[in-house]
Amino acid sequence: MKIDPIHQFNIEPLFTIGHIGNHTIAFTNSSLYMLVAVAIISILMLASGTQLVPGRLQSVAEISYEFVASTIRSTAGAEGMKFFPLVFSLFMFLCVSNLVGVIPYTFTIASHLIVTVALALLVFFTVLIYGVAKNGLKFFKIFVPHGVPGYILPLVMFIEVLSFFLRPVSHSVRLFANMLAGHIALKVFAGFVAMLGFSLGAIGWVGGVLPLALTISLYALEILVAFLQAYVFAILTCIYLNDAIHPGH
């Protein structure tokens, strides 16, 4: 019995779409799960009806809408609603794909750094371009905090600039690492059950109850983490967008 907790992250090309330069562009299992996430979100949001008294599906769609809208309003103000489609797409895409990824035998899109980096850079450049386009040079006031003594200002500015450019790193690695670590831990503990059973026989199967209980609790935690990391990603996006909208703060 060989346990390979990494196998679940393999990218399997399903068919080739084409070539860009030297790269082969394939439709992979990751692409399939992106399609699944987009399909689930579309069905949820579009097939849910617009009744005065909402049904279950419509309630879920409206709660998602209100949840993201109130998150943006509370962190980036009413002006932040310009970015509602972006934040909503990010949150729903990550939330749905993470929750689908918790189901055994499925693939988790956000367990690949390249995906989370791409999304974090999308947010980073949105903030940078919108911030400069809207505020001009005033945008760079975010690097100059109020009430800092002059002699220490260069150091503070250096730290601020550094942290600004490190944002995409922390933004992406947080999501990636959480999804990756959670799935590995689940696989390892679930593997213990089988390993004990196959190597120690009856005693092993009885002893396997412990790692099984741990796997179940971890599974519950992973469901929470799947939602929470999508939420954290969305709320950090809102906070970063707030800098672009109100650079004076």
Add this chain to the structure above:
Amino acid sequence: MAESHGEAKGPETGAHTEADGGHHSGAFPPFESSTFASQLVSLAIFFVVLYVIVSKLALPKVGGAIEARQNRIEGDLAEAQTLKDQSEAALKAYEGELASARSRAQAIGNESRDQANAQAEAERKTLEEQLAKKLAEAEKTIASTRATAMSNVRGIAADAAGTIVQQLTGVVPDAASVNAAVDASLKG
């Protein structure tokens, strides 16, 4: 490194089955740079599709439904308020009407009572007058009847006295003395 790796991997991996897990040459899958291009392209495609669906269809639809509900609730509340105001106004009008009707009824009652009283008084007066008149007439009639009767009685008494005297004495008495005697005894 990434390019050559990607070239080599592309056609090869398709043939692999689930069982031989370690076919990615031992590298940790999330850091396998040969898969980056495929992932980035699919992410770009699907995220743009999602963004378009969300911004053009999903959010306007769901937001519209929420707004429609909000408007409906506000409209209903406003309508309820108007209806309440209307019913309060109607109640006030009704109470005013009732009060005025009551006072009018009282006035009418008083008036009609006074009228009835006056009429009754007048009727009583005329009746009394009539009765008094009738009484006077009746008294007159009685008096005349009595006088007639008395005169008749005097005649009968005079006749009777004359006849009695004739029977007893065989003499026809003088009418004048008989009358005088009768008168005297009637007065007696």
